Amino acid sequence: MSKRIYLDHSSTTYILDEVYDEMIKYLKTFFGNPSSFHSFGREVRKTVEESRERVADVISAEPREIYFTGGGTEADNTAIKGIAYANQSKGNHIITSKIEHHAVLHTCEYLEKKGFRITYLPVDKYGTIDIDALRDTITDKTILISIMHVNNEVGTIQPIEEIGKIAREHNIYFHTDAIQSFGKLPIDVNKMNIDLLSASSHKIYGPKGSGALYIRKGVRIEPLIHGGHHEMNKRAGTENVPGIIGFGKASEIAKKDMENNAYKGIGELRDYLQKGITEKIADVFVNGHPEKRIPVILNVCFKYIEGESIILKLDGKGIAASSGSACTSGDLEPSHVLFAMGVDTALAQGTVRFSLGKKNTKEEMDEVLSVLPGLIENLREMSPFSAEFEFPREAGPRVKHKH
Amino acid sequence: MSKRIYLDHSSTTYILDEVYDEMIKYLKTFFGNPSSFHSFGREVRKTVEESRERVADVISAEPREIYFTGGGTEADNTAIKGIAYANQSKGNHIITSKIEHHAVLHTCEYLEKKGFRITYLPVDKYGTIDIDALRDTITDKTILISIMHVNNEVGTIQPIEEIGKIAREHNIYFHTDAIQSFGKLPIDVNKMNIDLLSASSHKIYGPKGSGALYIRKGVRIEPLIHGGHHEMNKRAGTENVPGIIGFGKASEIAKKDMENNAYKGIGELRDYLQKGITEKIADVFVNGHPEKRIPVILNVCFKYIEGESIILKLDGKGIAASSGSACTSGDLEPSHVLFAMGVDTALAQGTVRFSLGKKNTKEEMDEVLSVLPGLIENLREMSPFSAEFEFPREAGPRVKHKH
Amino acid sequence: MNYSEKVMEHFNNPRNMGEIPDADGVGLVGNPVCGDMMKIFIKVNKDTEVIEDIKFKTFGCGAAIASSSMVTELIKDKGMTIDDALKITNKNVIEELDGLPPVKKHCSVLAEEGLQSAIEDYKKKKQKNG
Amino acid sequence: MNYSEKVMEHFNNPRNMGEIPDADGVGLVGNPVCGDMMKIFIKVNKDTEVIEDIKFKTFGCGAAIASSSMVTELIKDKGMTIDDALKITNKNVIEELDGLPPVKKHCSVLAEEGLQSAIEDYKKKKQKNG
Numbered sequence A, B: 001m002s003k004r005i006y007l008d009h010s011s012t013t014y015i016l017d018e019v020y021d022e023m024i025k026y027l028k029t030f031f032g033n034p035s036s037f038h039s040f041g042r043e044v045r046k047t048v049e050e051s052r053e054r055v056a057d058v059i060s061a062e063p064r065e066i067y068f069t070g071g072g073t074e075a076d077n078t079a080i081k082g083i084a085y086a087n088q089s090k091g092n093h094i095i096t097s098k099i100e101h102h103a104v105l106h107t108c109e110y111l112e113k114k115g116f117r118i119t120y121l122p123v124d125k126y127g128t129i130d131i132d133a134l135r136d137t138i139t140d141k142t143i144l145i146s147i148m149h150v151n152n153e154v155g156t157i158q159p160i161e162e163i164g165k166i167a168r169e170h171n172i173y174f175h176t177d178a179i180q181s182f183g184k185l186p187i188d189v190n191k192m193n194i195d196l197l198s199a200s201s202h203k204i205y206g207p208k209g210s211g212a213l214y215i216r217k218g219v220r221i222e223p224l225i226h227g228g229h230h231e232m233n234k235r236a237g238t239e240n241v242p243g244i245i246g247f248g249k250a251s252e253i254a255k256k257d258m259e260n261n262a263y264k265g266i267g268e269l270r271d272y273l274q275k276g277i278t279e280k281i282a283d284v285f286v287n288g289h290p291e292k293r294i295p296v297i298l299n300v301c302f303k304y305i306e307g308e309s310i311i312l313k314l315d316g317k318g319i320a321a322s323s324g325s326a327c328t329s330g331d332l333e334p335s336h337v338l339f340a341m342g343v344d345t346a347l348a349q350g351t352v353r354f355s356l357g358k359k360n361t362k363e364e365m366d367e368v369l370s371v372l373p374g375l376i377e378n379l380r381e382m383s384p385f386s387a388e389f390e391f392p393r394e395a396g397p398r399v400k401h402k403h
Numbered sequence C, D: 001m002n003y004s005e006k007v008m009e010h011f012n013n014p015r016n017m018g019e020i021p022d023a024d025g026v027g028l029v030g031n032p033v034c035g036d037m038m039k040i041f042i043k044v045n046k047d048t049e050v051i052e053d054i055k056f057k058t059f060g061c062g063a064a065i066a067s068s069s070m071v072t073e074l075i076k077d078k079g080m081t082i083d084d085a086l087k088i089t090n091k092n093v094i095e096e097l098d099g100l101p102p103v104k105k106h107c108s109v110l111a112e113e114g115l116q117s118a119i120e121d122y123k124k125k126k127q128k129n130g
């Protein structure tokens, strides 16, 4: 198993050694409750606050604008519900996009049941949201715009600086789910006029169960979790100390990596893999924006076959990737992102996302490229579809697409 | 610092070596996302499900009735808001008690703003809730009773089996915050007619940032955190895998400890400390029920002086305890629990909670007993109050006590 | 979600995969839009009504491919008549596969339907051809 | 929440702790119900109005005790007159203590008030006694 190849970093990452080393001190030796008054508590509080600085640094925020959460999903929920409930008297309209993560979409759908009106902005074929549609859809009841920075399936980068400007002009709060971009792309919450931003530790080589919400100072939210006075009364519950410490260290390293242009090399590997796949395999379609795309993600549709079966075959060869197919998630329909981008649904069922990380090598890409063509051919042989027996045309208008 | 004495286990515990050893494998080697389809994900999913069994075992529940959360506070919020919102059509009345943890009280106060009516049951001088008042206060609009199992400040054990019976008779959901008792006192959710139960890992020698909510099968709640399909659609967000693994291991050990009567020895130490303090120091009052009290907690009022100053002095001697005083928490009034028990407020300001753990020794108790009398005397010398200059009588009815 | 060893074995070494060019009956069920489509070909002995050959082509996940493989194996190994074959249900397929994850049960239903559809096609053709 | 070293030093070694049995002025401020009560005793030179001795007794947290100690030290070290003493504010106390945590600012206010109250008491008594 030691020769396995991991290409699912956008789902979760391993923990870097430096992160691990710092964390385990707070599992073993420094176990105090940071809210405690005695020495066991104080020695922990200090490092928690250092972690807050490290996280803040990544996005040019102030430490006191960072609130630790139990993960990225909780951060998204806190931001969106928190702003919605705190501003109900001002309006009930929220603008988001069709390609958000479920943490945002399902939260918005929930708010619809609670009387909010949600606009789900369309995207073009590259998965970029329609800025004009955004402008047109703003009303005097609009209280929040929530648009992700980088899409987790196809990697397309959204024009958040432009969105921030529009939001600011209209005096509307702007939240961005930056869970895929935090620590990978430069972000400046002030320049970009971001009021709230979600981040998650386990996407940047930190531990799972740890996230953060940036809330611009002065912006009021209704807390999601009530209880003690933790996190400046915005998120109750004894802090996940090792998780916070690990997230802090991972943030510090991520910032250095960005400064050292570490993602350039990863992007070259990704492009190498993309080139190899498209050259070696017929009927392959790359999803996402050709340039405005995060360098770690490669999303590909393999025509005539289904994604889960590809993932299973790859897994049999020790290669881990993920699928945008319906089967894997237990839903009946495939990726809402590809659907919003106008990708044919049958084609979308054959999607694989390769997401690269810091330690992937060219040798690993070569291994994938040597294994993948045969495996795709094998599955295509099993498939009733081919250039001679094409996918049936999608019949008529489809029922409402469940996210 | 190696000779420090930790007596604040009810605030948080260190992590046992066995727990640590199991956890770090899932920090380092097995880092996959349990939702992933490939081998990295599957190897983790398996152990997450084993942890679910271990947690379930402690309270005789079924594994699928256990939902992992980011901590005890989140479990309380999920239970109470979850039941409240899912049953709004049936009624809007919730019964709880005046001595709940803030995770419950502040959640209930929040729900009051959202149109729910909350009854806060009184307690007697021992901190036991008034069962007759509970019966009297039930209406046909009552949808939930939320009463803690063991109070975290004074340690009093509530008659939850009786409460469960009453709830069941009236067809009302019963939630218990068992964060202080889980893994320390026997609990059987079926015998006790418990529908929802909150537990937290860092109170039983597991890691912080990990908790669980038991939800009886068939009981519907509205989720607190929306997003992906995690935790059977009841709690979205990538699982805190090392936290869950650690909680599982800690649960397994706690169960064995209970079977081996480990808390008998701790109780004897606690009683030894109590006896020593009350014999050696004048004007000392022990809070909580004399018998129906969890064996790890000793809550004492030292008359004429203030709690934080005692904690600081103890801390100076390397002894960690916690205070029920207002000063420490940043509130203006001291413990709402002692207030509900009718303890004079000035006296309540002088409260210290010693909470014992598995590794405390008689030598440590002797050390506390040798240090404490002098330190109390020293502070009393500083105090303007004494038997000659008594606390002023509390004047008239007080304003509403903020929890 | 975890597949049994049996499912994986059939997924990796599917039995009876392919087409029968001059098949007596062909069933086509499912929809690629929903992620699964199966095509089942049968060759039937006109006198004994025994299914003498059966093959499949499947677009779908691991469970869909394994179910196709299993249902064809069940038929072929036992030399079943079409009447016996019509008694095969998705439950049989699941059992023989040592179980399927709950979200994958529909794949075994598809296998049952694919087989039935091929037999229907055979019957229809037989009627037509006299 | 963290106390400065200075606060801890004054908490552990409070200056001027105690009572003055024949004090010229006594101030009693705060309320034990709220967690802090301070009693300040002063001895004043009738001619120069210099505070010649000052002592305190305090019921309260670390910050309350340190603030009491600090305010008395400020007076005594400098041999202040009551007029000068009245100029001392809680800000001075906080500064001299190298800061107090935000939730503890009120403790320094109590020290200021305690001192003023003792001086008032002195003045009242002086008036009464002619």
Ligand SMILES: Cc1ncc(COP(=O)(O)O)c(C=O)c1O
Residues within 6 Å of the ligand: A010, A011, A071, A072, A073, A074, A076, A101, A103, A148, A150, A151, A152, A177, A179, A180, A200, A201, A211, B236, B237, B238
């Ligand atoms: C864009 C995006 N938003 C939200 C999430 C949820 O974050 P977490 O897994 O930390 O709950 C993820 C990752 O799963 C993501 O990629």
Ligand SMILES: Cc1ncc(COP(=O)(O)O)c(C=O)c1O
Residues within 6 Å of the ligand: A236, A237, A238, B010, B011, B071, B072, B073, B074, B076, B101, B103, B148, B150, B151, B152, B177, B179, B180, B200, B201, B202, B211
């Ligand atoms: C009774 C009780 N309820 C709730 C909590 C909150 O749990 P957590 O610290 O895991 O958020 C605690 C502990 O702080 C507690 O003692």
